[in-house]
Amino acid sequence: MHIAVLVGSMRRNGNTQALARRFAEGAGRDNEVEIVSVSDFVVNPCTGCNYCYGSEGNRCRQDDGMSEIYAKLAEADVIVVASPVYFYGISASLKAVVDRLHTPMRKTFRVKGLSLLLVGATELPDLFDSIIAQYELVLRFFGLEDLGRVLVGGVKDEGDIEGSKALDEAYELGLSIGRATLERL
Numbered sequence: 001m002h003i004a005v006l007v008g009s010m011r012r013n014g015n016t017q018a019l020a021r022r023f024a025e026g027a028g029r030d031n032e033v034e035i036v037s038v039s040d041f042v043v044n045p046c047t048g049c050n051y052c053y054g055s056e057g058n059r060c061r062q063d064d065g066m067s068e069i070y071a072k073l074a075e076a077d078v079i080v081v082a083s084p085v086y087f088y089g090i091s092a093s094l095k096a097v098v099d100r101l102h103t104p105m106r107k108t109f110r111v112k113g114l115s116l117l118l119v120g121a122t123e124l125p126d127l128f129d130s131i132i133a134q135y136e137l138v139l140r141f142f143g144l145e146d147l148g149r150v151l152v153g154g155v156k157d158e159g160d161i162e163g164s165k166a167l168d169e170a171y172e173l174g175l176s177i178g179r180a181t182l183e184r185l
């Protein structure tokens, strides 16, 4: 399987990146895994122009880093959404990528399942609730399967996640996604 891990932090060595890397180590045992980090691309927000509904190949009017991300996501069987919590939501950089999927082009995608990796500074019991609600609505709307989640509170500064058992959970989650998953999906 092809797995794309969309990392939504601009911190190249931040907690989200560390969690995503550990997931990728586990998932990489059985799959081709690519980490696609928003820090490596410039992706403008969707302008809502709907140009892509009439353009050849549903091409977007904006010519930016999203062209490369479309190509990467198009060949993924599984997409992993990894983000820091920003004001109870995903980061704006990642939301820009998600919003740019409001295009008929996504019908050509082969994705069958999603997975969610989140980090936040506080340990509030409701820290992840709004992101999870959105994630579950998206799963239902697109008929995708939830392949698992790792939610990590109490990590604020770069490196805070080191030594956390959440890294092991991410590795195990990655390991659990393999050929059997694709056959089931």
Ligand SMILES: Cc1cc2nc3c(=O)[nH]c(=O)nc-3n(C[C@H](O)[C@H](O)[C@H](O)COP(=O)(O)O)c2cc1C
Binding pocket: 009, 010, 011, 013, 014, 015, 016, 017, 083, 084, 085, 086, 087, 088, 089, 119, 120, 121, 122, 123, 127, 155, 156, 157, 158
């Ligand atoms: C703009 C911004 C908003 C944030 N909002 C929250 C929040 O609502 N709740 C929380 O627990 N942490 C919040 N944080 C803290 C980050 O989620 C936390 O520092 C996280 O570890 C950053 O992940 P990273 O190292 O991958 O960038 C916020 C941080 C920033 C920069």
